Amino acid sequence: MNGITSVLGIKYPIIQGGMGNISNAALTAAVSEAGGLGTIGAGTMSADEVEQIILETKTRTQKPFSVNIALSVSPNAVEILKLAVKHGVKIVTLSAGNPAPFIPKLKEAGIKIITVVASVKQAKKAEAAGADVLVAEGFEAAGINSNLETTTLALIPQIVAQVNIPVVAAGGIGDGKGLASMLALGASGVQMGTRFIATKEAPFHEVYKQKLLQANDYETVIVGRSVGKIRRLLNTSYAGKLLEAEKQGITPEEFAELTTEDIHKKGALEGNEEKGFMNGGQVSGLISDIPTVQELLDRMVTEAKERLKISGALL
Known part of the structure; x- marks a missing residue:
């Protein structure tokens, strides 16, 4: 096990990014069942809508999954946090806002905290506030992005050098080579969003x-x-x-x-x-097929191991 697999209780160091209001139980559960960490993105959904997805996800998998709450986006953040506690969600991801006020109560409930950051300053603050894992997202990522526009390649080693908790790389990653490169930079794993859209279980058009x-x-x-x-x-x-x-x-x-x-x-x-x-x-330019989530994760891990072995042989 590496830093995030042991902390989060998952097999592979691969996390699904929150997808806001298009989040669903089918994909979330599929990622968790395949050995990664599935994620429900709360977006601007009501607490009732999020609760229904949580309940359905729990019928599809007994493995850990996360609920992602974009604090400055969700009008129902506090209610959704309460739902996470109520339904025994093991992991909560906090983004787009200051996570510090919410972390103590979540920790009291035994919930692991992932915080999304886009700079060294944000990373150090999140660690000091009690986050267990950081997702450092570069400018290559889909959807809402940081105005700082720092690329993943530059961002990850800088954050890894300044914090003592596991760092997950996000932005521009969609295969085993990307996973291997981020591990080489010091990350403990990767988070992907776009790549999971193009999977068989993803219920998108x-x-x-x-x-x-x-x-x-x-x-x-x-x-x-x-x-x-x-x-x-x-x-x-x-x-x-x-x-x-x-x-x-x-x-x-x-x-x-x-x-x-x-x-x-x-x-x-x-x-x-x-x-x-x-x-x-x-x-997006790297995506050339629509595998099952299990096929994708197994393939990524196998490819990452091969790439790291080849890289080691070159030195």
Whole structure:
């Protein structure tokens, strides 16, 4: 076992990223059953909606999974945290806000805390507040991103050097070579979002999955820079509309209205490229098949071991 497998009670050092309002029990449970850590992203969902996904996930797997709460995004963060305690969720992931006020009560309940960070400063604060594991997310990642725009390659070794708890790398990782590279940089594992979209168990629209299969190395775009709300999307017609609106001087409020979770669902769940957006990380260009989650994780670990062995032989 390495740092995160022992702390989180999982087989493989691979975590599923929270997916906001398109989160579901099927994919979450599949990741946990395959040996990784499945994650339910609370997004802007109501406490009742999140509770239903938690309960369904527990019928599909007895293995650990996490509930991800974006503190500055979720209007129901406190209620959802209470649900995690009530239903014996073993792991909670806190992002997009200050986790410190919430950690003590979660720890009292025996819950392990993962905190998402994007800088050394944030990492040190999270460790001091009591986080058990850090997910350090680089600018390559899909969806809402840090305005700091630091890449994963540069971010991981800097954070690893400054903290004493396990660090998980996120952003730009989708295969065993990516896992091996992050382990070589000192990370204890990886978190992936985009790669899990293109799996058999992921209940997302076939148009979304095919967009990932067809993606090239410049298939994603950044929207929201003009309003300080950076988000990485697949380059669809809707993403183009957002970029054009920014050129015309869109306000932060208008941008928020055009990037709601309801619009996200139109793209991801309905496959509507004209009226909804699809999150996608730079790793999209590496995706060439739609395996089962088990096949993906087994393959990644095997490939990572091979790459690390080859790398060692080169020295």
